[in-house]
Amino acid sequence: MAIEVKYVVVRKGEEKMTFASKKEADAYDKMLDMAEVFTDWLMTSGVELDEAQREALGMHLAENKDAVTHILRTSKMPKNSSSAAMDEEADQGKAKPVRAVKAA
Numbered sequence: 001m002a003i004e005v006k007y008v009v010v011r012k013g014e015e016k017m018t019f020a021s022k023k024e025a026d027a028y029d030k031m032l033d034m035a036e037v038f039t040d041w042l043m044t045s046g047v048e049l050d051e052a053q054r055e056a057l058g059m060h061l062a063e064n065k066d067a068v069t070h071i072l073r074t075s076k077m078p079k080n081s082s083s084a085a086m087d088e089e090a091d092q093g094k095a096k097p098v099r100a101v102k103a104a
Contacts (some may be wrong), residue, residue, distance in 0.1 A: 050097035 007025035009016045011032060019025040039058030042049060049057065061068055070078045 031062045031065075034065065035059040038062055 005020075007019045009019070009029050009032065016032065017025075017028055017030065022100050035055075035058045035060060036060075039054045039063045042054045045086050067078045070076075
């Protein structure tokens with residue numbers, strides 16, 4: 001019999017994603033934390049967005065934090081959207097983005 005270890009990210013009692021390593025699960029959990037902060041920040045911005053739009057935009061910003069950082073730092077679009085900033089970090093020896101599978 002084979003034993004598999006799976007790391008499941010759970011938010012508000014709902015399984016979000018399942019990962020093969022704790023490092024990947026922690027990275028995804030951190031991204032969800034960031035998305036939540038972006039969503040809360042958008043609520044205080046005065047921009048008229050409904051809750052679903054704020055959550056979608058918050059998640060998009062968190063998922064593409066490298067591109068957002070690049071734009072804030074340089075005031076220019078990354079060459080290949082978010083992949084340019086990721087390639088830049090990979091060239092500097094940093095980890096590439098996390099791959100995940102949907103939880104059942």
